[in-house]
Amino acid sequence: MSFWDIVWFIFISFAFVAYLMVMFSILTDLFRDPDTSGWAKAVWVIALIFLPLLTSLVYLIARGRGMTERSMKSAEAMKRQQDAYIRQAAGKASPVDEIAKAQAMLDSGAITQAEYDTLKAKALV
Numbered sequence: 029m030s031f032w033d034i035v036w037f038i039f040i041s042f043a044f045v046a047y048l049m050v051m052f053s054i055l056t057d058l059f060r061d062p063d064t065s066g067w068a069k070a071v072w073v074i075a076l077i078f079l080p081l082l083t084s085l086v087y088l089i090a091r092g093r094g095m096t097e098r099s100m101k102s103a104e105a106m107k108r109q110q111d112a113y114i115r116q117a118a119g120k121a122s123p124v125d126e127i128a129k130a131q132a133m134l135d136s137g138a139i140t141q142a143e144y145d146t147l148k149a150k151a152l153v
Contacts, residue, residue: 061094127151127152
């Protein structure tokens with residue numbers, strides 16, 4: 029086995045792993061999209077099976093921007109869920125609840141405007 033055989037093997041392995049990553053990201057995006065009908069999803073999957081390179085290029089060109097938007101929405105939703113879980117586990121109320129309580133205390137005259145601003149700043153951190 030020569031040096032170039034090893035280099036070729038590494039290159040082919042890299043290309044195969046990259047191909048699998050593209051396929052899985054396309055399939056994940058395809059099934060994450062609620063606007064695409066079941067028939068359209070089936071056509072995309074069949075096309076990915078029989079003409080994988082051409083279909084993946086067409087998909088990335090035609091739906092690439094939507095892939096990014098759906099990925100960002102998913103990441104934001106996960107971040108909100110994680111933050112809510114951490115607040116709940118720490119026994120801390122949500123920032124909206126804390127600000128509402130501080131507003132009620134300000135309206136009743138229990139705290140001053142400066143104290144309200146301090147509580148609001150703490151809640152938003």
